[in-house]
Amino acid sequence: MENICRPIEEALVALKIPLKTGVAYGTVWEAGVNAAQYKVPLTDTSVINVNFPLFSFCSMMSKATALLLPHNATEAGSFVSFDLQYIGRKLQSNRALQGYWAKLVHSHAVFDRAKGVPRLRLSYQEPVARTRYLLCQAMELFAVGHEYGHHIEDHSLGGIAGADADFGNISHRHEHEADLISALVSSQIGANPNAPNLFASTGAGAVLMLGATDLVRRAASNKYR
Numbered sequence: 001m002e003n004i005c006r007p008i009e010e011a012l013v014a015l016k017i018p019l020k021t022g023v024a025y026g027t028v029w030e031a032g033v034n035a036a037q038y039k040v041p042l043t044d045t046s047v048i049n050v051n052f053p054l055f056s057f058c059s060m061m062s063k064a065t066a067l068l069l070p071h072n073a074t075e076a077g078s079f080v081s082f083d084l085q086y087i088g089r090k091l092q093s094n095r096a097l098q099g100y101w102a103k104l105v106h107s108h109a110v111f112d113r114a115k116g117v118p119r120l121r122l123s124y125q126e127p128v129a130r131t132r133y134l135l136c137q138a139m140e141l142f143a144v145g146h147e148y149g150h151h152i153e154d155h156s157l158g159g160i161a162g163a164d165a166d167f168g169n170i171s172h173r174h175e176h177e178a179d180l181i182s183a184l185v186s187s188q189i190g191a192n193p194n195a196p197n198l199f200a201s202t203g204a205g206a207v208l209m210l211g212a213t214d215l216v217r218r219a220a221s222n223k224y225r
Protein backbone atom coordinates (compact mmCIF):
# COMPACT_ATOMS: atom_id res chain seq x y z
CA MET A 1 0.00 0.00 0.00
CA GLU A 2 2.87 2.36 0.82
CA ASN A 3 4.16 2.04 -2.76
CA ILE A 4 0.77 3.10 -4.11
CA CYS A 5 -0.31 5.68 -1.52
CA ARG A 6 2.97 7.60 -1.28
CA PRO A 7 3.05 8.58 -4.99
CA ILE A 8 -0.68 9.37 -4.87
CA GLU A 9 -0.15 11.76 -1.94
CA GLU A 10 2.89 13.33 -3.64
CA ALA A 11 0.83 13.81 -6.82
CA LEU A 12 -1.95 15.49 -4.81
CA VAL A 13 0.59 17.93 -3.36
CA ALA A 14 1.92 18.67 -6.87
CA LEU A 15 -1.66 19.20 -8.10
CA LYS A 16 -2.36 21.48 -5.10
CA ILE A 17 -5.30 19.31 -4.04
CA PRO A 18 -5.49 19.41 -0.24
CA LEU A 19 -5.49 16.07 1.57
CA LYS A 20 -7.09 17.70 4.64
CA THR A 21 -5.92 15.96 7.82
CA GLY A 22 -4.89 12.90 5.89
CA VAL A 23 -5.61 9.29 5.22
CA ALA A 24 -4.82 6.10 7.10
CA TYR A 25 -4.60 3.09 4.83
CA GLY A 26 -4.22 -0.64 5.05
CA THR A 27 -5.10 -3.97 3.51
CA VAL A 28 -7.76 -6.35 4.77
CA TRP A 29 -8.28 -10.10 4.39
CA GLU A 30 -11.71 -9.94 2.82
CA ALA A 31 -13.02 -11.51 -0.36
CA GLY A 32 -13.91 -9.31 -3.31
CA VAL A 33 -12.00 -7.02 -5.63
CA ASN A 34 -12.82 -4.01 -3.49
CA ALA A 35 -11.34 -0.94 -1.92
CA ALA A 36 -13.30 1.25 0.45
CA GLN A 37 -13.02 4.67 2.05
CA TYR A 38 -14.54 5.44 5.44
CA LYS A 39 -14.72 8.88 6.94
CA VAL A 40 -13.61 9.05 10.57
CA PRO A 41 -16.54 10.75 12.36
CA LEU A 42 -16.07 14.39 13.42
CA THR A 43 -12.68 14.61 11.67
CA ASP A 44 -11.27 15.43 8.24
CA THR A 45 -9.51 12.08 8.13
CA SER A 46 -10.44 8.93 6.20
CA VAL A 47 -9.49 5.30 6.41
CA ILE A 48 -8.87 3.52 3.10
CA ASN A 49 -8.96 -0.26 3.13
CA VAL A 50 -8.00 -2.40 0.16
CA ASN A 51 -8.98 -6.07 0.04
CA PHE A 52 -6.09 -8.40 -0.76
CA PRO A 53 -7.90 -9.91 -3.80
CA LEU A 54 -7.73 -6.51 -5.49
CA PHE A 55 -3.94 -6.81 -5.74
CA SER A 56 -3.95 -10.35 -7.10
CA PHE A 57 -6.74 -9.37 -9.51
CA CYS A 58 -4.69 -6.44 -10.89
CA SER A 59 -1.64 -8.68 -11.11
CA MET A 60 -3.44 -11.44 -13.02
CA MET A 61 -5.55 -9.17 -15.21
CA SER A 62 -2.51 -7.11 -16.21
CA LYS A 63 -0.69 -10.33 -17.10
CA ALA A 64 -3.65 -11.67 -19.10
CA THR A 65 -3.93 -8.35 -20.97
CA ALA A 66 -0.20 -7.84 -21.58
CA LEU A 67 0.05 -11.34 -23.08
CA LEU A 68 -2.67 -10.46 -25.59
CA LEU A 69 -1.10 -7.21 -26.79
CA PRO A 70 1.24 -7.24 -29.79
CA HIS A 71 4.79 -6.18 -28.91
CA ASN A 72 6.82 -5.06 -31.90
CA ALA A 73 10.57 -4.97 -31.48
CA THR A 74 12.46 -2.19 -33.26
CA GLU A 75 15.97 -0.82 -32.90
CA ALA A 76 14.63 1.85 -30.57
CA GLY A 77 12.95 -0.69 -28.29
CA SER A 78 9.73 -2.61 -28.01
CA PHE A 79 6.39 -1.02 -28.80
CA VAL A 80 2.95 -2.10 -27.71
CA SER A 81 0.03 -1.64 -30.04
CA PHE A 82 -3.69 -2.24 -29.76
CA ASP A 83 -4.42 -4.25 -32.89
CA LEU A 84 -7.84 -5.75 -32.17
CA GLN A 85 -7.58 -8.31 -34.99
CA TYR A 86 -4.25 -9.54 -33.63
CA ILE A 87 -5.73 -9.76 -30.13
CA GLY A 88 -8.70 -11.76 -31.42
CA ARG A 89 -6.49 -14.16 -33.35
CA LYS A 90 -4.14 -14.64 -30.41
CA LEU A 91 -6.97 -15.39 -27.99
CA GLN A 92 -8.55 -17.88 -30.41
CA SER A 93 -5.29 -19.71 -31.08
CA ASN A 94 -3.82 -19.82 -27.59
CA ARG A 95 -5.69 -22.33 -25.43
CA ALA A 96 -3.56 -21.64 -22.33
CA LEU A 97 -4.38 -17.93 -22.50
CA GLN A 98 -8.06 -18.68 -23.11
CA GLY A 99 -8.12 -20.88 -20.00
CA TYR A 100 -6.37 -18.21 -17.97
CA TRP A 101 -8.90 -15.52 -18.96
CA ALA A 102 -11.84 -17.83 -18.38
CA LYS A 103 -10.70 -18.98 -14.92
CA LEU A 104 -9.69 -15.49 -13.90
CA VAL A 105 -13.12 -14.03 -14.64
CA HIS A 106 -15.08 -17.09 -13.51
CA SER A 107 -13.35 -17.49 -10.14
CA HIS A 108 -13.84 -13.82 -9.24
CA ALA A 109 -17.46 -13.95 -10.39
CA VAL A 110 -18.25 -17.06 -8.32
CA PHE A 111 -15.80 -16.99 -5.38
CA ASP A 112 -14.87 -13.27 -5.21
CA ARG A 113 -11.19 -14.22 -5.41
CA ALA A 114 -8.69 -16.06 -7.59
CA LYS A 115 -9.36 -19.76 -7.20
CA GLY A 116 -8.01 -22.44 -9.53
CA VAL A 117 -6.50 -19.90 -11.94
CA PRO A 118 -3.74 -21.76 -13.78
CA ARG A 119 -0.16 -20.53 -13.57
CA LEU A 120 1.04 -18.68 -16.60
CA ARG A 121 4.79 -18.21 -16.81
CA LEU A 122 6.17 -14.84 -17.80
CA SER A 123 9.88 -14.31 -18.24
CA TYR A 124 10.93 -11.07 -16.60
CA GLN A 125 13.29 -10.37 -19.49
CA GLU A 126 10.44 -10.22 -22.00
CA PRO A 127 9.04 -6.83 -23.08
CA VAL A 128 5.60 -8.16 -22.19
CA ALA A 129 6.68 -8.32 -18.52
CA ARG A 130 7.38 -4.59 -18.57
CA THR A 131 3.94 -3.93 -20.07
CA ARG A 132 2.37 -6.13 -17.42
CA TYR A 133 4.15 -4.25 -14.59
CA LEU A 134 3.06 -0.85 -15.93
CA LEU A 135 -0.54 -2.00 -16.51
CA CYS A 136 -0.72 -3.45 -13.00
CA GLN A 137 0.64 -0.24 -11.48
CA ALA A 138 -1.85 1.85 -13.50
CA MET A 139 -4.79 -0.33 -12.36
CA GLU A 140 -3.77 -0.16 -8.69
CA LEU A 141 -3.23 3.60 -8.86
CA PHE A 142 -6.67 4.09 -10.34
CA ALA A 143 -8.43 1.88 -7.77
CA VAL A 144 -6.72 3.42 -4.73
CA GLY A 145 -6.76 6.93 -6.23
CA HIS A 146 -10.54 6.55 -6.54
CA GLU A 147 -10.79 6.12 -2.75
CA TYR A 148 -8.59 9.18 -2.22
CA GLY A 149 -11.08 10.95 -4.51
CA HIS A 150 -13.94 10.08 -2.11
CA HIS A 151 -11.87 11.41 0.79
CA ILE A 152 -11.00 14.67 -1.00
CA GLU A 153 -14.56 15.23 -2.19
CA ASP A 154 -15.76 14.64 1.37
CA HIS A 155 -18.17 11.88 0.49
CA SER A 156 -19.61 10.97 3.84
CA LEU A 157 -21.00 7.60 2.80
CA GLY A 158 -17.61 6.24 1.88
CA GLY A 159 -17.04 4.54 -1.40
CA ILE A 160 -16.36 1.20 -2.90
CA ALA A 161 -14.14 0.68 -5.91
CA GLY A 162 -14.33 -2.56 -7.73
CA ALA A 163 -16.66 -5.36 -8.61
CA ASP A 164 -19.39 -4.24 -6.18
CA ALA A 165 -19.29 -0.59 -7.20
CA ASP A 166 -22.96 -0.30 -8.07
CA PHE A 167 -24.30 -0.25 -4.49
CA GLY A 168 -27.71 1.33 -4.71
CA ASN A 169 -27.05 3.90 -1.99
CA ILE A 170 -23.89 5.33 -3.50
CA SER A 171 -24.61 8.02 -5.99
CA HIS A 172 -23.20 7.90 -9.48
CA ARG A 173 -22.17 11.52 -9.07
CA HIS A 174 -19.89 10.59 -6.18
CA GLU A 175 -18.38 7.77 -8.21
CA HIS A 176 -17.67 10.08 -11.14
CA GLU A 177 -16.12 12.71 -8.87
CA ALA A 178 -13.86 10.07 -7.31
CA ASP A 179 -12.94 8.74 -10.78
CA LEU A 180 -12.04 12.26 -11.91
CA ILE A 181 -9.66 12.83 -8.99
CA SER A 182 -8.17 9.40 -9.61
CA ALA A 183 -7.65 10.17 -13.31
CA LEU A 184 -5.91 13.45 -12.42
CA VAL A 185 -3.62 11.70 -9.96
CA SER A 186 -2.88 8.86 -12.39
CA SER A 187 -1.99 11.26 -15.19
CA GLN A 188 0.29 13.22 -12.84
CA ILE A 189 2.10 10.05 -11.69
CA GLY A 190 2.26 8.52 -15.16
CA ALA A 191 3.82 11.69 -16.59
CA ASN A 192 6.79 11.54 -14.19
CA PRO A 193 9.79 11.62 -16.59
CA ASN A 194 11.87 9.50 -14.19
CA ALA A 195 9.37 6.63 -14.19
CA PRO A 196 6.85 7.23 -16.99
CA ASN A 197 3.76 5.06 -17.21
CA LEU A 198 1.76 5.68 -20.36
CA PHE A 199 -1.03 3.38 -19.15
CA ALA A 200 -1.49 5.58 -16.07
CA SER A 201 -1.10 8.95 -17.82
CA THR A 202 -3.52 8.13 -20.65
CA GLY A 203 -6.18 6.48 -18.48
CA ALA A 204 -5.70 3.04 -20.07
CA GLY A 205 -5.20 1.52 -16.60
CA ALA A 206 -8.51 3.04 -15.48
CA VAL A 207 -10.31 1.64 -18.52
CA LEU A 208 -8.82 -1.80 -17.89
CA MET A 209 -9.78 -1.72 -14.19
CA LEU A 210 -13.35 -0.62 -14.93
CA GLY A 211 -13.70 -3.00 -17.87
CA ALA A 212 -12.27 -5.94 -15.95
CA THR A 213 -14.52 -5.45 -12.92
CA ASP A 214 -17.49 -5.01 -15.26
CA LEU A 215 -16.58 -8.31 -16.93
CA VAL A 216 -16.61 -10.02 -13.52
CA ARG A 217 -19.87 -8.34 -12.57
CA ARG A 218 -21.56 -9.49 -15.79
CA ALA A 219 -20.20 -13.02 -15.36
CA ALA A 220 -21.53 -13.07 -11.78
CA SER A 221 -25.00 -12.07 -12.94
CA ASN A 222 -25.07 -14.78 -15.60
CA LYS A 223 -27.70 -17.40 -14.86
CA TYR A 224 -25.26 -20.15 -15.89
CA ARG A 225 -22.71 -19.30 -13.16
Ligand SMILES: [Zn+2]
Pocket residue numbers: 146150159160161174175178
Ligand atom coordinates in the same frame (compact mmCIF):
# COMPACT_ATOMS: atom_id res chain seq x y z
ZN1 LIG B 1 -16.35 4.76 -5.26
